[in-house]
Amino acid sequence: MDFQSFERYRSIVGDWDAFIAALSRPQPVCVWANTLKITPEALAKTLAEHGCEALPIPWYSRGFTLPNHISPGNRIEYLAGLYHVQEETSMLPVVLLDPQPGERILDLCAAPGNKSVQIAVHMESTGTLIANDRDYRRVRAIGHALERLGVYNTSTTTYDASSYPVSAGVFDRILADVPCSCEGTSRKHPEVLDPNRRPGASSGLQKAILKKAIQLCRPGGRIVYSTCTYAPEENEMVIQEILNQTPPNTVRMLPASIPGFVSSPGLSSWQDHTFDPQMTNAMRVYPHQNDTGGFFVAVFEKVNPSTL
Amino acid sequence: MPVSPTLATETPSPELLQTTKIVDAAPYFDTLQERFGIPHETFQGLCLVQANSKILHIVNATHQPPLRPKTDGVGMPFLRINMAVFKLTTPAAMRFGNAATKNILADAPQPLVSAYLARQTFDVTHEQAKNFTGRGYVLIGYQNRILGLGFFQPAVPDSDTPNHDSDIAGQVESFFPKAWSLADDCNPFGDEHER
Numbered sequence: 001m002d003f004q005s006f007e008r009y010r011s012i013v014g015d016w017d018a019f020i021a022a023l024s025r026p027q028p029v030c031v032w033a034n035t036l037k038i039t040p041e042a043l044a045k046t047l048a049e050h051g052c053e054a055l056p057i058p059w060y061s062r063g064f065t066l067p068n069h070i071s072p073g074n075r076i077e078y079l080a081g082l083y084h085v086q087e088e089t090s091m092l093p094v095v096l097l098d099p100q101p102g103e104r105i106l107d108l109c110a111a112p113g114n115k116s117v118q119i120a121v122h123m124e125s126t127g128t129l130i131a132n133d134r135d136y137r138r139v140r141a142i143g144h145a146l147e148r149l150g151v152y153n154t155s156t157t158t159y160d161a162s163s164y165p166v167s168a169g170v171f172d173r174i175l176a177d178v179p180c181s182c183e184g185t186s187r188k189h190p191e192v193l194d195p196n197r198r199p200g201a202s203s204g205l206q207k208a209i210l211k212k213a214i215q216l217c218r219p220g221g222r223i224v225y226s227t228c229t230y231a232p233e234e235n236e237m238v239i240q241e242i243l244n245q246t247p248p249n250t251v252r253m254l255p256a257s258i259p260g261f262v263s264s265p266g267l268s269s270w271q272d273h274t275f276d277p278q279m280t281n282a283m284r285v286y287p288h289q290n291d292t293g294g295f296f297v298a299v300f301e302k303v304n305p306s307t308l
Numbered sequence: 309m310p311v312s313p314t315l316a317t318e319t320p321s322p323e324l325l326q327t328t329k330i331v332d333a334a335p336y337f338d339t340l341q342e343r344f345g346i347p348h349e350t351f352q353g354l355c356l357v358q359a360n361s362k363i364l365h366i367v368n369a370t371h372q373p374p375l376r377p378k379t380d381g382v383g384m385p386f387l388r389i390n391m392a393v394f395k396l397t398t399p400a401a402m403r404f405g406n407a408a409t410k411n412i413l414a415d416a417p418q419p420l421v422s423a424y425l426a427r428q429t430f431d432v433t434h435e436q437a438k439n440f441t442g443r444g445y446v447l448i449g450y451q452n453r454i455l456g457l458g459f460f461q462p463a464v465p466d467s468d469t470p471n472h473d474s475d476i477a478g479q480v481e482s483f484f485p486k487a488w489s490l491a492d493d494c495n496p497f498g499d500e501h502e503r
Contacts, residue, residue, distance in 0.1 A: 036403075037402075037403075037453070038453075046451070050497050050498045051497075051498045052498055070498070074490060074494050074495075074496060075496055075497075075498060076421065076425075076450060076496040076497055079425055079455065079488065079490070079496060080402065080450070080453045080455055081399075081402055082453070102370070104372055125368070126368055126370070127368070127370065127371075128368075128370075128371050128372045128373070130373070130374060132377075136380070139380055143380075143381055144487070146384065147384060147385060147397075147398075147399035148399065148402075148488070150384070150399055150402055150403035151384060152354065152365075152366050152367050152368065152383045152384035152403075153367070153368050153371060153383075154383070155371070155373040155374070155379040155380075155381065155382045155383070156379065156380045156381045157374065157377045157378070157379055157380060158377070158380055159377040164377070165374070165376040165377055167374070167375050167376040168374035168375070168376060168377065169323075169372065169374060169375070
């Protein structure tokens with residue numbers, strides 16, 4: 001594979017050779033236990049009884065890595081809704097969002113619904129989850145995932161996330177897992193390595209969605225912004241722009257770190273841009289650190305009512 | 309169907325009342341109790357909303373959907389009501405079926421489960437059908453995890469048929485959803501098809 005388009009990140013990924021080596025390997029198959037139906041321990045046991053050794057993911061008590069030869073969507077445990085298949089780094093935003101039972105939570109860019117069902121299960125299928133996407137066909141896919149796992153605390157909506165109505169009410173927590181250039185998914189989707197792709201093409205939309213998330217969150221609530229790309233144009237530069245636009249003390253960035261999961265801090269500078277010192281609270285994930293895809297997550301607390 | 313907000317569970321949130329059509333759940337829960345022995349308490353804290361003319365959804369009574377934008381779906385598909393006998397949806401059967409006390413085969417042997425997941429019709433023995441009360445919907449599970457609904461058709465005793473297997477209680481037609489079903493050559497218990 002040609003990783004030429006990633007050369008621009010050589011100075012920030014740390015061990016470049018390990019990075020390239022990881023990108024060249026197949027990505028592990030990961031699942032998490034649907035605790036509405038089964039405990040993680042019982043899931044590991046039933047998988048073992050059916051000849052599948054599930055290795056616990058060290059940082060996520062519900063998560064497991066399955067052998068690479070397994071077809072996780074064809075197994076009895078999947079069909080019974082006992083687990084959900086999700087790339088390991090894609091589990092990070094919800095863990096950092098830390099959903100609680102009974103809360104009112106909004107997933108602004110929810111399709112295909114993997115993170116929505118993870119949120120709903122963390123909420124123990126109580127309270128209110130709104131899973132939104134702007135494409136109605138993709139909203140249907142969210143519904144399928146919710147049904148298989150047996151979740152009944154969720155409403156789906158089809159709306160442009162960047163202009164989501166204020167009349168939807170306020171939310172305790174909001175996930176803004178925004179559309180991006182998906183560079184971090186190259187192990188599964190090599191087409192993202194196309195050198196003609198331009199990182200940062202969606203940054204206008206990304207800023208608008210983050211801004212909207214801040215607007216809809218209640219004071220004291222939490223917002224998680226995430227992408228599956230390395231491009232600072234879609235990560236730190238988006239956040240910096242929004243921090244510049246918000247009055248001081250509207251939001252603050254919380255440390256995004258998880259014990260047992262290796263990550264790098266958000267960048268303090270990129271090319272000729274210097275970022276807010278809080279930016280190092282964000283989490284950058286490179287594939288060689290945990291044998292995963294690439295990811296970026298930033299966690300915000302809304303401190304004061306927004307005037308955005 | 310009745311639409312009075314006489315709920316078997318609890319009062320829905322103002323947002324649910326404003327944005328959905330709440331239905332009286334009691335008659336539907338009665339039907340499930342009668343066929344499967346699922347007690348009303350199983351649905352404590354939940355209520356039923358009319359998604360469209362064909363189906364009811366189940367949702368937390370405390371759920372607060374947005375006033376705007378309009379929702380595409382609220383809660384989980386629960387009961388199909390556009391048929392002679394109301395039919396529990398597969399997600400609802402999977403979620404609530406464990407509370408059933410009759411018309412349930414909770415731990416079907418693997419060959420039957422494979423047939424069920426491939427949407428095939430299969431025979432059940434008298435032992436397997438011991439709590440079946442007659443023709444109608446039955447819950448099919450594996451290791452006490454319900455996979456969905458089937459339709460039980462009792463065998464007709466026929467002394468004129470010399471090879472009639474007297475141990476067969478009848479046949480179950482699989483209602484496992486087409487979109488979720490497995491190809492015939494797929495073994496859900498893991499086997500040589502995994503590469």
